[in-house]
Amino acid sequence: MSQRYSASVRQKIRERANGRCEYCKKPDAVSVYPHHVDHIIPVFHGGDNDEDNLAWACFQCNSTKSGQIASYDFETGELPPLFHPRRDEWADHFELKAGKIIGKTAIGRVTVRILQINHPDNVETRLYLIQSRKW
Numbered sequence: 001m002s003q004r005y006s007a008s009v010r011q012k013i014r015e016r017a018n019g020r021c022e023y024c025k026k027p028d029a030v031s032v033y034p035h036h037v038d039h040i041i042p043v044f045h046g047g048d049n050d051e052d053n054l055a056w057a058c059f060q061c062n063s064t065k066s067g068q069i070a071s072y073d074f075e076t077g078e079l080p081p082l083f084h085p086r087r088d089e090w091a092d093h094f095e096l097k098a099g100k101i102i103g104k105t106a107i108g109r110v111t112v113r114i115l116q117i118n119h120p121d122n123v124e125t126r127l128y129l130i131q132s133r134k135w
């Protein structure tokens with residue numbers, strides 16, 4: 001649980017993200033577990049508490065991302081950083097297809113893999129939310 005931020009900071013980060021996880025786009029209004037304030041660059045990697053380093057993230061994305069900042073992309077052989085919600089545009093790196101979020105770039109692919117964005121439970125939930133117009 002992230003209780004390190006005042007209610008006003010949490011609210012500001014949430015509103016900037018329109019209440020959606022900035023990685024997988026899950027709306028917090030339909031999430032069983034509360035969304036968290038995520039350090040895009042973790043503190044132990046030198047990230048700070050500035051709002052530019054904070055993102056609104058669902059429980060799954062926040063916990064699977066943990067302290068990770070990059071990974072190996074098997075398609076290009078590159079070591080791209082994970083998606084950075086303040087610097088990167090979501091639609092440049094991801095697209096939603098039949099309930100799955102597809103990485104369009106090396107950044108998108110490693111983020112989908114490391115955050116397990118297409119874990120079967122996440123896809124099932126996403127499909128249900130799309131079908132019930134809650135996505």
Ligand SMILES: [Zn+2]
Nearest residue numbers: 021024058061
């Ligand atoms: Zn998420």
